[in-house]
Structures are given as structure tokens and as C-alpha cells.
Amino acid sequence: MNLTTRFVDSFSLTDDLLTQIIQDKQTISLSLRQLSKLHHLQKMLEEFQFLNIVYSDQSRVRKMMLTRTKSNLNLQQQLCHQIDKKIEDFMKLFKKLDSILFYTMNMQLMSENCLEFLQQIADLILGSPSFTVIYEINKKVNGMSTHIKDIENAYQKLLKFKESTNVQGSELDNLFGTNELYVYKNKYSYLIYDVKDVPFKAFPDYRLILDQFISLAYDFQKEIYDKENLVSIIRGIKSRFIKNSTRICQEIIRQQVTDVLSSQCWIEMPDQIQYMNDLIIDQHGYVVLPVKLDKKIKYYIKIESPNIDMITFSDYIQQLWQRLTYQLKDLKNEEFLKQMLEVNSPNKLYIQLDGDGNIRYQSCCIPDSWYFMLIKGGSLEDLQLEQVNKQSLIQKMQELKSSAKGAVSVCQICFGDKAVDVDLFAKRNEEDEITDYYIVFNAPKKKFEDDHRISSQMSSESKLQELSKAALINIKMEKLSKACNVMREYLKVNLNDEEIIDLLKEKDILKEVYNQQSITDDIRSSYVMEYYKAESSKVMRDPVQGSQQYIIESELTNIKKFDLYTLDANDISNLSDYSFDITVVQDKNEQLRYTWALFHLCNFIDLYQINKEVFYQFTVIVQEKYSYRQNPFHNFDHGFTVAHACYYIIKSKSMNQYFDKFIQFTALLSALCHDIDHTGRNNHFESQKLSKLALRYNDESVLENHHASVMFKILQKEKYNILSSLSQDQFLIFRKYAIANILGTDMKKHFEIVKLLELKLSKLPDEPFIQKEEDKKFLSSAIIHTCDLTMQSKTFKMAQKWSNRIATEFSDQVAEEKQLSLPITQHFLPLGTPNFNQLLAKQEISFIKFIVKPAYDLTAQVLQTGLEVPLKNLEDNLKEWENQK
Numbered sequence: 001m002n003l004t005t006r007f008v009d010s011f012s013l014t015d016d017l018l019t020q021i022i023q024d025k026q027t028i029s030l031s032l033r034q035l036s037k038l039h040h041l042q043k044m045l046e047e048f049q050f051l052n053i054v055y056s057d058q059s060r061v062r063k064m065m066l067t068r069t070k071s072n073l074n075l076q077q078q079l080c081h082q083i084d085k086k087i088e089d090f091m092k093l094f095k096k097l098d099s100i101l102f103y104t105m106n107m108q109l110m111s112e113n114c115l116e117f118l119q120q121i122a123d124l125i126l127g128s129p130s131f132t133v134i135y136e137i138n139k140k141v142n143g144m145s146t147h148i149k150d151i152e153n154a155y156q157k158l159l160k161f162k163e164s165t166n167v168q169g170s171e172l173d174n175l176f177g178t179n180e181l182y183v184y185k186n187k188y189s190y191l192i193y194d195v196k197d198v199p200f201k202a203f204p205d206y207r208l209i210l211d212q213f214i215s216l217a218y219d220f221q222k223e224i225y226d227k228e229n230l231v232s233i234i235r236g237i238k239s240r241f242i243k244n245s246t247r248i249c250q251e252i253i254r255q256q257v258t259d260v261l262s263s264q265c266w267i268e269m270p271d272q273i274q275y276m277n278d279l280i281i282d283q284h285g286y287v288v289l290p291v292k293l294d295k296k297i298k299y300y301i302k303i304e305s306p307n308i309d310m311i312t313f314s315d316y317i318q319q320l321w322q323r324l325t326y327q328l329k330d331l332k333n334e335e336f337l338k339q340m341l342e343v344n345s346p347n348k349l350y351i352q353l354d355g356d357g358n359i360r361y362q363s364c365c366i367p368d369s370w371y372f373m374l375i376k377g378g379s380l381e382d383l384q385l386e387q388v389n390k391q392s393l394i395q396k397m398q399e400l401k402s403s404a405k406g407a408v409s410v411c412q413i414c415f416g417d418k419a420v421d422v423d424l425f426a427k428r429n430e431e432d433e434i435t436d437y438y439i440v441f442n443a444p445k446k447k448f449e450d451d452h453r454i455s456s457q458m459s460s461e462s463k464l465q466e467l468s469k470a471a472l473i474n475i476k477m478e479k480l481s482k483a484c485n486v487m488r489e490y491l492k493v494n495l496n497d498e499e500i501i502d503l504l505k506e507k508d509i510l511k512e513v514y515n516q517q518s519i520t521d522d523i524r525s526s527y528v529m530e531y532y533k534a535e536s537s538k539v540m541r542d543p544v545q546g547s548q549q550y551i552i553e554s555e556l557t558n559i560k561k562f563d564l565y566t567l568d569a570n571d572i573s574n575l576s577d578y579s580f581d582i583t584v585v586q587d588k589n590e591q592l593r594y595t596w597a598l599f600h601l602c603n604f605i606d607l608y609q610i611n612k613e614v615f616y617q618f619t620v621i622v623q624e625k626y627s628y629r630q631n632p633f634h635n636f637d638h639g640f641t642v643a644h645a646c647y648y649i650i651k652s653k654s655m656n657q658y659f660d661k662f663i664q665f666t667a668l669l670s671a672l673c674h675d676i677d678h679t680g681r682n683n684h685f686e687s688q689k690l691s692k693l694a695l696r697y698n699d700e701s702v703l704e705n706h707h708a709s710v711m712f713k714i715l716q717k718e719k720y721n722i723l724s725s726l727s728q729d730q731f732l733i734f735r736k737y738a739i740a741n742i743l744g745t746d747m748k749k750h751f752e753i754v755k756l757l758e759l760k761l762s763k764l765p766d767e768p769f770i771q772k773e774e775d776k777k778f779l780s781s782a783i784i785h786t787c788d789l790t791m792q793s794k795t796f797k798m799a800q801k802w803s804n805r806i807a808t809e810f811s812d813q814v815a816e817e818k819q820l821s822l823p824i825t826q827h828f829l830p831l832g833t834p835n836f837n838q839l840l841a842k843q844e845i846s847f848i849k850f851i852v853k854p855a856y857d858l859t860a861q862v863l864q865t866g867l868e869v870p871l872k873n874l875e876d877n878l879k880e881w882e883n884q885k
Contacts, residue, residue: 076308079260080316086252087324090199090245094331096124097238098361104230105365106375114220119146121216125209125237128194133217134158135189135569144217148192158183158190189214189569199251203244209237215566226600227365228612233566242335245328250299253317257303264304270297279314289314291321338363346613347443347724353380355435367609369725372415373441389413393424393439400426401434410439417727418444443724567597575601578648578869579795582640592619595640595672598647604665609725618720625677625710632808634678638791643672645787645870652866658770658779666734670741671784673711678703681813683746688822701746708742737780744781745788750851753782757858769862779862786859789852792844793870796880803844807836841884848878 100120107113119129132145134155143151184191184207191214200206212233219226241248250267257265280288282302287310289301301317303310341350342363352361357380366373374384385393392411399408410422425438574580575597585591596615599605605615626636649655650664659667679686679693686694686702697705712735714720723731744753756778760769770776791802810828817824827843853874860867 073309075260076313079256079308080313082256082260083253083320086199086256087249087320090248090252091327093124093241094238097234097241100124101231101234101238102359102362102378104227104234105362110225114225115144115146118144118213118217118220121213121234121237122193125198125200125213126193127198130194131213131217132192133189133214133221134192135214135218142221144221145192154192155190158185184210186211186214189218199255200241200244200248203247203251205240205244209240211568212236212566215568218569219567226606228605229566229600231365232612239335242328242332245331249324249328253301257301257306261303261306261308263306266302268300268302270299279310289317291317293322293325343613346611347718349441351383351439351441353437353439355433357381359383360436364611367725369609370415370420372413386413389422393422396424397437400424400437404432413441420444443718566593567600571597572601575644575647576651578645578793579798579873580644581794581798581801582644583637583801588623591636591640592616592623595619595643598643598668598672599665602647602650602664602668604661604668607661608665608723610722611724614719614724615722618714618722621714621720622673622676625714626675629678629680631678631680632812633802633805634675634680634809639672639675642674642784642787642790643668645790645793646671646784649783649787649863649866652863654863654866655783657864658776662730662733663737663776663780666737667741667780667784670711670738671787674707674742674745674784674788675703676707677710678707680809681816682825683748684825685813685817685822688817689820701743701748704743704746708739711738711742737777740777740781741784744785750785750855753778753785754854754858757782757862761858761861782855783859783863786855789855790870792848792852792877793856793873795873796877799844799873799877799880803840807840838885841881845878845881845885848874848881 100117104117107117118131122131123129130147132143132148132151132154134141134143134145134151136142136155141152141155143155145151145154148154181192181194184193186207191210216230216233219229254265254267257263278290282288286302286304287306289303289310290297291299291301298321306313338361341348346364348363349366350361350363351359354360359375359378359380359382362375366375372386372389376382376384380394383390389411396408396410399405405426406428407423407425410424413420413422421442423440423442425440426434427436427438429435571594575594582591582594585594596605596612596619599610599615604610605612622639623636626634626639646668650668655664655667679691681689683699683702683704687699691702693702693706715723718724723734726734743749760767760775770779791806792799794802810825814824814828816822856867856871856874860871
């Protein structure tokens with residue numbers, strides 16, 4: 001008797017026994033647990049009997065399968081082995097990315113190791129370490145390659161494919177001596193790499209990953225080694241892979257079925273076509289295998305003439321997909337938690353250790369100023385701290401291990417004029433064993449700040465509150481369910497969603513969220529809005545509260561963070577153009593990216609250790625403060641354009657003779673914020689109206705005082721404080737210069753500035769221009785004042801655009817003056833005035849001759865170089881306006 005027959009007979013005996021029990025012919029004594037198992041066995045038996053009938057040798061289904069398919073068990077075994085291997089390799093990719101990420105955060109970036117580093121990334125995303133990147137900027141061809149020596153010659157050969165997006169190696173006519181290459185072209189560059197069978201080439205985001213790789217190669221070629229940018233790119237790559245992991249695994253199955261069985265194979269989704277719920281052969285003779293999860297069909301695998309046993313293969317796929325789904329869910333949950341830590345606590349450093357002391361996760365790079373700490377490897381032993389602090393950390397780990405505590409305070413590390421508090425958290429499993437430790441290095445506290453530490457030994461309950469706030473308060477209301485799931489899993493709280501929410505409401509942790517009727521500015525300006533976009537939602541009805549919307553499936557993405565801090569050759573070319581027009585950039589995030597680029601390309605981000613998430617939050621609030629009144633002229637476009645003019649002067653290095661990098665950084669930041677929260681009216685209007693601002697500042701530089709005040713109020717908040725790394729002395733210097741710069745943009749002071757510039761220039765060379773601190777402060781404010789007049793020093797097309805914008809804003813002021821019965825500002829030219837264009841031309845001619853050009857001429861004499869282009873534009877624009885009079 002073979003095994004199958006014995007198996008069937010045992011089920012038959014069990015079925016007979018159950019039948020007799022039901023008919024009271026047999027009596028047995030069972031516990032509830034045994035009864036439950038018996039019930040489960042009965043269900044399995046019914047299912048088996050059904051399958052036995054459907055797939056028996058006599059059934060029509062079985063006969064049809066046998067006639068259409070020929071079973072080859074060796075081939076089937078090979079197919080299953082290949083699918084398992086490829087999926088296992090794909091899952092290992094995330095660990096490799098984590099290793100590269102950890103290496104990136106703690107390595108020393110140098111030209112000697114950048115190519116090797118790029119090869120590691122290429123091996124993961126391209127399937128091979130060999131690659132070539134070629135780009136042209138300012139008619140000069142450059143690039144980086146591991147297998148092509150003559151970059152210039154390769155570029156010339158590639159030009160014939162200029163209009164193509166992707167060119168297969170077989171179509172290259174042995175362009176590079178082989179037809180085993182693949183060419184990807186974006187707008188400005190080519191990427192050439194070995195053809196490898198990687199499944200993720202199929203998903204749409206793969207093109208974006210290639211673009212980021214090209215950008216990375218460009219930075220390395222120019223010896224721009226931005227560690228935080230590297231970290232952001234690698235995290236972005238990982239997030240894209242996680243986002244598309246389901247599709248990639250489907251593609252792996254499809255590829256292996258096609259390759260091993262030499263049969264056509266398709267993946268079809270339920271929303272594309274509907275089949276029956278069971279394995280069938282369709283009208284075209286293809287075998288259609290539905291893949292289910294929780295009795296719901298997720299997708300179909302359609303195979304042409306498979307020569308394997310589809311029934312057993314179907315069972316294998318179902319089990320594989322169920323296991324894989326849970327693995328991917330765990331991966332997404334873990335990434336969700338990490339991104340919450342990074343988003344909600346950008347100024348803290350988290351290090352995760354497993355139970356054996358191996359480092360599994362590091363939230364960000366160690367700041368350069370933290371000379372007290374170094375990581376040289378992947379274990380606790382490689383975490384270099386002062387002996388007393390290291391010993392304290394080890395003791396606290398032992399304390400958590402031998403107690404039921406969830407968190408303890410470790411120590412306080414002092415360095416310079418700052419101090420870092422170190423805390424330790426423990427993650428436990430169901431048996432209350434510690435599986436992971438989280439070491440938290442909190443944001444440095446300045447000694448001059450009035451900061452009273454609540455307690456050096458924070459209780460576990462208060463730590464739970466802190467973690468709860470980080471997980472819930474800054475997340476959209478719709479994501480509470482997702483956040484509760486993450487908290488339940490990682491904190492091991494045996495409560496349902498409602499109980500968790502009630503508990504947190506009792507502790508007033510959720511009070512702020514529930515009192516809000518709409519998404520707050522904090523949430524709107526956060527990456528969280530982009531990280532956790534809902535893919536689908538379902539409305540559930542509560543008999544008491546009515547309809548409530550819950551997110552039942554979400555898509556994890558890190559695209560905004562990934563894309564925001566990257567540059568390509570075209571971006572740098574744009575910013576090097578004095579007449580770069582930000583008004584044509586409609587995407588707000590693109591505008592923020594260019595704003596970041598101004599500071600990044602001057603090396604201020606790294607020099608002053610500005611956290612990128614904090615910088616993003618800062619620029620978002622600055623953009624909103626500029627934009628919410630919708631002023632035609634005094635808006636974020638204007639703020640950026642003035643900052644870009646300052647950037648242009650800084651990059652010319654003409655300021656180096658007078659100012660150090662810190663004063664130049666102060667100039668750039670104050671230029672960006674010089675008109676923040678502008679009312680769209682001038683100082684005279686505010687004084688005439690007796691506005692709140694006029695009363696506050698006693699009619700003296702009303703708007704300029706307001707702009708400076710708003711900037712510093714923003715910087716006071718930790719989430720926007722891009723100056724957190726500055727010492728107290730540095731901050732006071734920054735404040736002094738920034739206020740002078742912004743107050744200097746008051747047009748009432750124009751002739752005073754011009755007169756003093758003339759006076760100081762007339763004394764050269766007998767007296768140096770800078771004799772004391774006040775002279776430096778004056779010159780800095782004079783340069784920002786000149787930058788504020790930049791609109792007419794652009795190309796004439798741009799100058800015209802800005803002239804029309806200011807005319808529109810002036811027209812709005814005149815209309816309000818009439819409405820409020822205030823004196824009408826006579827020199828303002830309302831729209832609709834007869835001969836408007838001719839009158840506007842006359843005004844701009846006078847404005848250039850008597851205001852703009854004198855300021856630029858004098859500033860150019862002081863700086864000696866860097867303003868040749870705007871001076872030439874002013875001459876050209878005068879002629880153009882003369883022609884329009």
C-alpha cells in the first residue's frame with residue numbers, strides 16, 4: 001500500500017468516526033482544545049474530499065490537465081528552487097543596502113574610494129559593478145567609467161541615439177566592442193552598463209534610481225562628497241525597492257517560469273481581468289493560476305503549455321506568497337518605524353543593537369562636532385566612547401536585561417559649550433526577552449540656554465509617552481490605525497486600536513490631534529505627508545459616530561526626501577546663470593530644492609552642520625510665510641531671486657577679501673528672508689493706516705523690522721532652527737549682521753548707503769575700506785541692498801516680468817488707499833492707466849538711472865569682480881526701455 005492510499009484511508013476512517021459521533025453511535029470525551037482541533041480536522045477533511053473528487057483520475061478536470069500539460073517533476077523541482085533562490089537574493093538586497101548605508105555614515109569620503117563605493121551600489125541596482133556615466137556641460141564632455149577608456153569618443157558615438165530613451169545593446173552595432181551593453185539616457189547624460197537579468201528593471205521607479213545614480217557619479221566626478229546626500233539617496237533607493245517589492249517578486253516568478261519552462265508567462269491583476277477562483281485552463285488553452293491571500297485573489301499567473309504538475313505548483317506558489325507577504329509586511333513596518341524616528345526626531349541619533357550587540361541601524365551620520373564619539377565597525381565593541389561613558393552604557397544594558405524596565409537614562413556627555421543626554425530603550429518579545437536595544441543620543445543642549453532637565457532618570461512611562469507622541473501626534477489622523485499597529489508590535493502592548501487611543505487620550509497625548517479640525521501646518525509641511533500615502537481606503541460605519549475612514553492598505557515611499565536634495569549638471573548650470581528665472585519653476589518642491597542648492601553649493605550645509613530635515617522644514621515655513629498673501633511681487637520668487645543674486649556674488653569669491661564664510665552665510669540667509677511675511681504694501685502705507693506693525697515699530701523701517709523679527713521667531717523653534725550647531729557667540733554675530741542686512745533693504749536708506757559708499761571709495765587707497773566692525777556690517781548690508789535691486793539687472797524679458805508684477809502690487813495698494821480714504825501714493829502707476837506701457841518704461845528708466853545703476857556701480861567698485869553681467873544687463877535694459885517710451 002503506497003503512502004497516498006494510506007493517507008486517504010486514514011481520512012476515511014476519521015470521517016466514519018465523526019459521522020458515528022454525530023449520530024450518537026459513538027461517545028468520546030474531549031476537552032475544548034481537542035474539540036477545536038477535531039472541528040478543524042473535519043473542515044480539512046471536507047476540503048480534501050472535494051479535491052479528491054475534482055482532481056481524481058476519473059475527474060474531467062484532472063483529465064483535461066493531463067491532456068494539456070505533461071508533468072516533469074525534475075523540471076518542477078528546478079523551477080521552485082530557482083524561484084526560492086532569486087527571491088532570497090532579492091530579500092538580501094535590503095541587508096546589503098543597510099550595510100552600504102552604515103558604511104556611508106561612518107566612512108571617510110575620498111576620491112580614492114568613491115569609484116569602489118559607486119561599484120557597490122551599481123552591483124545592487126544594475127546587477128553588475130561595471131558602468132559608464134557620460135555627460136556634457138558647457139560643451140565639455142566628462143564622465144566616469146569602469147570599462148570604457150575613451151569617454152570623448154564614446155560620447156560622439158552615442159550622439160546618434162540622442163532622441164532615444166533606452167537603446168538595447170543589440171541595436172548598438174558593436175558601439176563599444178560588444179553587444180552586451182545597455183544604454184540609458186536621461187535629458188543630459190548617458191548611463192551604460194552590462195546587461196543583467198535583474199527583475200526590478202520592470203518597475204517605473206527604476207528610471208528614477210538610474211537618474212540618482214547618474215547624479216551621484218556627477219558629484220563624485222566633481223569631488224563633491226556630501227555624506228548626508230549619499231545617505232538620503234541610498235535610503236531613497238531602499239524605499240523605492242520596498243515600495244515596489246510586491247511587483248518585483250511577481251516579476252521574479254514570471255521570469256523564472258519563462259526561463260525554466262521555456263513558456264510564455266504573464267502576471268495579470270484582478271482589476272484587469274476576472275477568472276474563476278480555482279486553477280483553470282482558459283479558452284486559449286493557457287493555464288491560469290490564481291494566487292490568494294486570506295481567500296482574496298491578489299493576482300493571476302497565466303502560463304502557456306506548462307510541462308509541470310500545476311496542482312502541486314499551485315500549492316507551492318500559495319505557500320510561497322503567504323510567507324513572502326508576511327516578510328514584506330515586517331520589512332515595511334520596520335522601515336515605517338525608522339522613518340518616524342528620522343522625521344520626528346531629526347536632531348537625535350538612534351543606534352539599534354540586537355541582543356548580541358551587533359549594530360542593526362543608525363538613524364543619521366555622527367555630526368562632525370561630536371569628537372567624543374566614533375563608530376569603526378558593526379558591533380558595540382566598535383562604538384568608541386570615553387571609557388566611563390562606554391562602561392555606563394554596558395551597565396545600563398545589563399540593568400535592563402535583569403529587570404522589567406523599558407528605558408533608562410545612561411549618562412550626559414559634555415563637549416565644548418554643549419551637552420548630549422544619552423538614553424537607552426529595550427524592545428522585548430512575547431517571552432519578555434530583550435531582542436533589541438535603542439541607544440538615543442539626544443539633541444545637543446547649549447549651556448547658555450535656560451534648559452532645566454526634568455529628571456536624569458526618566459521613567460519608562462514617560463518614555464512611552466514620548467515615543468507615543470513621536471508616533472502619533474505628527475501623523476495624519478487617518479494613519480492612527482497604522483501607527484497603533486506599529487506601537488503594538490514594537491512596544492508589545494496587548495491592546496486593540498481603540499484601547500491604545502483611549503489610553504493615550506487619558507494621558508492627554510492625543511488631545512492636540514483630536515482638537516484639530518484639519519491637517520495642521522506642521523503636518524502639511526512635514527515629509528510624513530509624502531512618506532505614507534494611502535493606496536486604498538474603506539469606509540466603515542459606526543452606529544454612534546457615523547462613517548469613519550480608515551486606511552486599510554498603505555504604500556510606503558520616501559520620494560520627496562529622496563528627490564529634494566539632489567542636483568544634476570543642468571541644475572548647477574542654471575544657478576550659475578545670473579538671470580536664472582525661478583518664476584518658471586512652478587513646482588514648490590522644486591523651488592525648495594533650488595533653495596537648498598544655493599546653500600549646498602556654497603558648502604554652508606556641511607560647514608554649519610545643518611540637518612537636512614530641519615532645513616526642509618525651515619524653507620517650507622519661509623515659503624508659506626512669503627506666499628500666503630499671494631503678493632504679485634513681494635513673494636517667495638522675489639526672496640529666492642535676491643538670495644540667488646547674493647549667491648552669484650559669493651560664488652565669484654569677490655566677498656572673500658572682506659568677509660569670512662560665516663558672514664557670507666549670514667548674508668545669503670538674510671537675503672532669502674529679507675521680505676518674509678511682506679504685506680504687499682509699503683512702509684508709507686502702513687504708517688498712514690496706523691497698522692499694528694506701524695504702531696509696534698513706531699513708523700521706523702516698519703516692514704524691514706517685521707521681516708527680521710519673523711525670521712528670528714521661526715529660528716526660535718527647534719524644528720526650524722537651522723542654526724542649532726552655532727555657539728552662543730556665533731549666534732549673536734549672526735543676529736547682529738542679519739538684522740543689519742534686512743534693515744538695509746529699506747529704500748528710505750538708499751541714498752544714505754550710496755553716499756557712504758562713495759565717501760569710503762574716495763578715501764581709497766589711503767584708508768582701507770574696512771577699518772572696524774561697523775564698516776563690515778555696513779558693507780554686508782549694502783551688498784544685500786544691491787541684491788534687492790536685482791530685478792532690473794536681469795535679462796530684459798525678466799526685467800519686464802518683474803516690472804509688471806510690481807505695477808500690479810502698486811495698483812492693489814492704490815485701490816486699498818482709495819477704499820480706506822488714505823492719501824493716494826502719486827508715483828504709483830495703476831494698471832489700466834492710459835499709455836501704461838510708455839509710462840512704465842519712463843518709470844523704469846528713472847529707476848535704473850538714479851537708483852539701481854548707482855548701487856551696482858559702487859558695489860562693483862568695492863568688490864572689483866563678480867558684477868560684470870548685471871552691469872551689462874542694466875546698460876542693455878536702459879536701451880530697451882528707451883525704445884518702449
